[in-house]
Structures are given as C-alpha cells and as structure tokens.
Amino acid sequence: MQRMPTTPLYSSPEPYLFEDSVDTITSQAAKLSWLKSKINIEVVPTSKEDSKKLLIGKILSSKAFPKSLVKEILIKAWNVINDVEVSAIDKNIFMFSFKHEADVRRARDKTPWTVKKEHLVLKCFSPDISVSEVDFSFSEFWIQIHGLPLNRRSKENVLKIGSMAGRALDTDLVGPGSGVWSRNVRVRVEIDVSCPLVPGFPLERDQLPDFWIPFKFEKFGNFCCGCGMLGHDQRDCPDKGV
Structure with missing residues (x-):
C-alpha cells in the first residue's frame, strides 16, 4: 500500500498563487498514483443560485x-x-x-x-468548474466598421464582417448620425484575445478598386501596434526584436 504524503504538495506565504503555479501543481499532482482513485461527492444545493x-x-x-x-x-x-x-x-x-x-x-x-x-x-x-478551469481566452467587444458603403449595410453583411474578427453576436446599424446615414455601423463580437486583433479588411467592389475598411475596437485597452496583441504596448512588445 502506498503511503500518503505527510507534507502538502504546495505551500506559499503569498495570499494567492502567482504565474503558472496552479498549472504546475496540477501537472505534478497528476503523476502521483494515489490520486487516481475517484470519489463522488454531493452537490451543494445553493451553489447554482450563489454563482x-x-x-x-x-x-x-x-x-x-x-x-x-x-x-x-x-x-x-x-x-x-x-x-x-x-x-x-x-x-x-x-x-x-x-x-x-x-x-x-x-x-x-x-x-x-x-x-x-x-x-x-x-x-x-x-459552479460546476474549478477556478483553474476558467477560460480567459475570449472576450466580447463592440467593433465599429468605418467607411462601409451604404449599399452594403445590412444585418447579414455586418454579421459576416464581424465573423472575420471572431464570433459575431449582435449588430448596431444605427450608430452615430441621423436618418439613413451614419458614419459607421457596429458589430458585437466574441474575440480570441490570445491572438492578434484583426485591423480591418479590403472590400471587393465591381468596377471599382478594392477599398480598405478599418475596424475600431471600443474600450479595448492597452494594445500593441506591432504584434496586434492586447496586454502591452509597442514599447514593451516581446516580439519587437524579432
């Protein structure tokens, strides 16, 4: 029979764990054979409402x-x-x-x-998952679509454009302005923030040259113009020396 460890797998004087400590502990613990035994414990009745x-x-x-x-x-x-x-x-x-x-x-x-x-x-x-299982890879944004010609402004087209940046969720075809005209339309998109942001796209037009349609992300925070990632600016870009 294997002996249970007498010391904790991890202890820290800090009030919470830093960096990749949770992933490291989980990986190390998975290698211990005594952890392979499973148990089934009751669900706390109030957990769903509390969550x-x-x-x-x-x-x-x-x-x-x-x-x-x-x-x-x-x-x-x-x-x-x-x-x-x-x-x-x-x-x-x-x-x-x-x-x-x-x-x-x-x-x-x-x-x-x-x-x-x-x-x-x-x-x-x-309430069904552990904190360490939460996926922070995706976040929702409103994206302004600038310069889209009037004859391309439909809900279907705006959703299609939004799908270029991520998973399109909603549209706003009014935007600032009055009547049938506004400077831009908007699309709500769930975006993978572990990837570079999509800056826009070239619009194909019959008998006219392609036209660049830029995106403007609302309230997206610090952004690197070099690599296109959130979380740092160009001065602190880890890829700036590449």
Missing part, C-alpha cells in the same frame, strides 16, 4: 494589480447599487461577489472594461 451573483475576471497585463485598486476602479465604473466583494485568486485574476443580480447584469452586459487602460476579461462563473 449567479459571481463574476470572475482577468486583467491582461504583465503588471500585477492589487485588489484594492481593482475594486476602487471597477466599483466606480460599474456604478453598482450595492457593495461588491473582491477576492484575489491568482496574479491579476479576481472573483467579484455581488449582492444582487441586477448589479451583475450591469457589469456583465456593458463589457468590455479596463483597469488602468489594461483589458479585463470578465466571465460568469459556473
């Missing part, structure tokens, strides 16, 4: 942000009715516990948000 008042977020930045600063900035930005409890989970990963679901919807529906110009990926938290 409706939770959001989890990750700030895309190499800089570490303290919990107090994150709470101060987001409480003001969200304009919530009641206080929000903020817990630091890992480096730049925070759990937000709300008192009422109305405040949750207000924070969630108006994404994206930034903290000191750094993009915050904000997600609903499922």
